[in-house]
Amino acid sequence: MFLNTRGKSHDLFYETLQRRCELTSVEKSWFKTFQKGFEGECLYDEIFEDVGHDDVLVYRDLYLKLGKSVTQYDALVINDDGIIVNEIKNYIGEYKVEGGDWFRNGQRISEEPLAQLNRAVGKLIGLRNSVNGNFGISGKLIFVSDDFYLQTDDNSLWGKIVVRMNLRRYLREFRGGKISNKSQFIVRLLSENIVENPYIDNNVDEERLRKGIYCGQCGSFNLIKSRFHLVCSSCGSKEVNETHLLRAMSDYQFLFYGKPMTRTAFMNFIGYSLTSRVVYRILLKHCYVNKKGNQTAYIFKYQNFEDAMGKPELFIKYKDHLKG
Ligand SMILES: [Zn+2]
Structure with a gap:
């Protein structure tokens, strides 16, 4: 049983950032790393989903203050x-472990997965x-890509890793396990120490960002106002004001x-594209006021724009028309 959803914060940060400015090469490389990591984790989830996880409780992408x-x-x-820790790696290519160090194509990598x-x-x-808990704790490195090859001089390493070929079998071994009082105790213990992801970068330089609102279909900032909609002059998509503001709030x-997020900061962020009266009404509808x-x-x-758009109580009277 999955206890929570997998967060996508790092990914979404860069995804959002690149809509409003050119990413630096460092940012591009982080974005790629996070995307690759996230894809690997989703693949693990998918396989676990397929094999079945009724006999275990699974926390995903968890931050614990210990x-x-x-x-x-x-x-x-x-x-x-x-508890079994599954550290998921989406490594692709040929890797070698020698004297405890990890190499890819002969070059030592910066991560030390086992450590x-x-x-x-x-x-x-x-x-x-x-x-004074009385339960076991162990861990495995999970390599999810079927394009991952490993050579090592340390045979004990194989007992600590699971490669793609064996992943289904590994996850299937959890079948038939018990989840009763002791599992509940463990979950409670962990939940007392859960914190929010502290590594999210929130120091983005505002000067770099393009202010305004953009088309949900093609990303263009050239929108033409009609009464309840904004029409994209590049692709012709039509989205209601509320959709645009929800996307902008999520971006912010x-x-x-x-x-x-104050009203002034938000108005500035959307480049004053809509009147302060419209913005105020929608802020009150979709935000908690502090x-x-x-x-x-x-x-x-x-949680994000998609989450907001998926809420059934969110009734938008005038519909969006995205050009496919
Ligand atoms: Zn467009």
Whole structure:
């Protein structure tokens, strides 16, 4: 049973950023890394979904504050036996492990997957010991790509990894496990230590960003106002004001994570493309209002734009017409 959904924050940050400015080469490379990692994690989820996960409880993309630091977990598989950490790697190509170091095409890579896994497992052991818990904790490195090849001088490594070819069999082994009181205890223990992703970059330089609102179909900022809609002059798509503002609120949230969205800041962000009266009405409809001193901040109610558009209670009287 999956206990939560997999977050996509890093991905969405760069996806949103590139709509409004040119990514630097460093940003492009991070974006690619996060995309690749996220794809790998989704592939793992898909296979797990296919094999079935009724006999385990699974946390995905979890951040736990254990001791003084925050540790990220790609997947934690829980049953009455304990917790198994699955560190998911979407490595592609030929890898070699020699004397504990990892190489790709002869070049040492910056990550140390096994050390990373051991650290993540160690943190959970610390947590268990702090409550005198009586359950096991172990971990595996999961390589999800079928285009991953590994050579190693250390035969003990094979016991710590699962390659794509064996992934189904590995996940199937969880079948028939028990999830009763002890699993519930573990889930409670973990949930007490869950924190939000602390690594989201919210220091994007506003000056770089293109202000305004853009077409949901082609990304063009050239929109022509009609009464209830904005029509894209590049592709002809027609979207209602509310759709545009929902997209902009979602963008704001990802670009300025944790930074209060005031009415002025938001108006500036959308380049004053709609009247302050329209914007105000829609902010009140889709945000929680947080008054602090003489500043009023609006907190978007939904996870992201897609989430908002999927809400049945969100009734949009005038429909969008996207050109395919
Ligand atoms: Zn368009």
